[in-house]
Every structure is written in structure tokens, then in C-alpha cells.
Amino acid sequence: xxxxxxxxxxxxxxxxxxxxxxxxxxxxxxxxxxxxxxxxxxxxxxxxxxxxxxxxxxxxxxxxxxxxxxxxxxxxxxxxxxxxxxxxxxxxxxxxxxxxxxxxxxxxxxxxxxx
Amino acid sequence: xxxxxxxxxxxxxxxxxxxxxxxxxxxxxxxxxxxxxxxxxxxxxxxxxxxxxxxxxxxxxxxxxxxxxxxxxxxxxxxxxxxxxxxxxxxxxxxxxxxxxxxxxxxxxxxx
Numbered sequence: 001x002x003x004x005x006x007x008x009x010x011x012x013x014x015x016x017x018x019x020x021x022x023x024x025x026x027x028x029x030x031x032x033x034x035x036x037x038x039x040x041x042x043x044x045x046x047x048x049x050x051x052x053x054x055x056x057x058x059x060x061x062x063x064x065x066x067x068x069x070x071x072x073x074x075x076x077x078x079x080x081x082x083x084x085x086x087x088x089x090x091x092x093x094x095x096x097x098x099x100x101x102x103x104x105x106x107x108x109x110x111x112x113x114x115x
Numbered sequence: 116x117x118x119x120x121x122x123x124x125x126x127x128x129x130x131x132x133x134x135x136x137x138x139x140x141x142x143x144x145x146x147x148x149x150x151x152x153x154x155x156x157x158x159x160x161x162x163x164x165x166x167x168x169x170x171x172x173x174x175x176x177x178x179x180x181x182x183x184x185x186x187x188x189x190x191x192x193x194x195x196x197x198x199x200x201x202x203x204x205x206x207x208x209x210x211x212x213x214x215x216x217x218x219x220x221x222x223x224x225x226x227x
Binding site for chain 1: 146213217219220
């Protein structure tokens with residue numbers, strides 16, 4: 001596709017349920033990033049992928065969070081046993097390759113609400 | 116630890132004026148600083164990147180400066196328009212990692 005696509009755009013679920021968020025990066029982009037943005041706050045880095053490998057998982061808030069990427073393309077972010085503090089917008093971005101000189105192309109996010 | 120700070124108060128200006136937004140960082144200068152625009156309900160959109168050895172970068176009505184002595188980047192929008200109203204984010208790379216640290220953003224409101 002032309003841009004980064006995320007699904008679902010909105011997700012409402014009950015506390016304690018598991019959720020899976022999906023990101024389709026721009027075709028050919030080897031680097032993929034996940035961020036979280038709480039209401040009125042800046043972006044909080046969660047994890048990045050180079051290909052299918054995630055060298056830095058230090059941003060994941062707890063062991064309830066996990067992410068994977070397959071085929072160097074689609075990535076899923078999974079949150080197990082969701083808590084109310086997990087409510088936020090989860091943003092995905094991709095770039096042609098890793099590097100601080102690489103602009104990141106963002107999707108419009110998944111708005112997650114935990115009841 | 117590296118931090119990046121932006122003025123959390125909204126900037127409210129009259130159409131046609133120049134908007135100037137500030138981004139301050141701690142510790143040593145990053146090799147690059149990036150600026151993004153974010154509209155409500157949308158993901159950030161990349162605007163400009165400036166390198167450490169560049170004093171200034173321009174793109175149409177946008178100008179970014181990088182002062183490594185002050186540890187500051189300024190983002191200017193000249194001849195501002197109501198359509199420029201958005202939140203503007205600056206970002207730098209975290210040491211020894213490829214993750215970007217974003218500022219919390221400054222909201223710009225351009226009055227017609």
C-alpha cells in the first residue's frame with residue numbers, strides 16, 4: 001500500500017482480555033517501530049524491528065506486552081491480560097532502513113480503550 | 116539520560132505571522148534532529164531533518180535551525196496559515212540504539 005496501515009483503528013475491550021494489534025508497513029521498509037501515545041502525551045517508544053529481529057525490547061512496559069514480525073513485513077503487538085492503564089493510541093512506523101537519518105512513516109494508530 | 120523538551124503551552128498566533136517552536140535537549144548533541152507534524156486522530160508526519168553540522172535547513176515556508184552550543188533546535192513557519200494549526204514534535208535518537216525519543220509536542224493555533 002501507499003502508507004503504513006494499522007488495524008483495527010479502534011478497539012474496546014474488557015480488562016483482563018488479550019488484544020492483538022496489527023501493522024502493515026510500507027512495502028520494502030526493513031525497519032518497523034511501535035510507539036504508544038497516551039492522551040495529551042508524547043510518543044513512548046516500545047520496540048523496533050530490523051527485518052524480523054527485535055534488538056531492543058527495553059521499551060516494552062511489562063511482560064504482558066510482546067511483538068513479532070514475520071516475513072520482514074507485517075508486525076503484531078500483543079497485550080495480554082489488559083489493564084486500564086494500557087488504554088492509549090498505539091502507533092506503528094516504518095522506515096527504509098535503520099538509522100537516525102531515516103524519517104519514520106507513521107500509521108494513524110489503533111485507539112485502544114480498556115473498560 | 117537523554118531528554119528532549121518542548122514547550123507544552125500552546126502557541127497562538129495570527130495568520131501571516133511567523134511561528135517559532137523550540138526544542139531543547141540534554142546531554143551531547145545528537146547527529147540528527149527530526150521534526151514531525153501531528154493532526155488530531157492521525158499519526159505524525161515527517162517534515163524536516165537537520166544534521167549536527169547544519170546550522171539551518173529550509174523547505175518551502177519551513178525553517179529549522181540547530182544550535183549545538185545552546186542544545187536547541189528552533190522550528191519556524193513563515194507566513195503562517197490556519198491550515199498550519201497542529202501539534203509539532205521534535206525527536207532525537209537515543210544513544211546506542213535506533214529508537215527515537217520524541218518531545219511531548221507543542222500545539223500551534225493559527226487564527227484567521
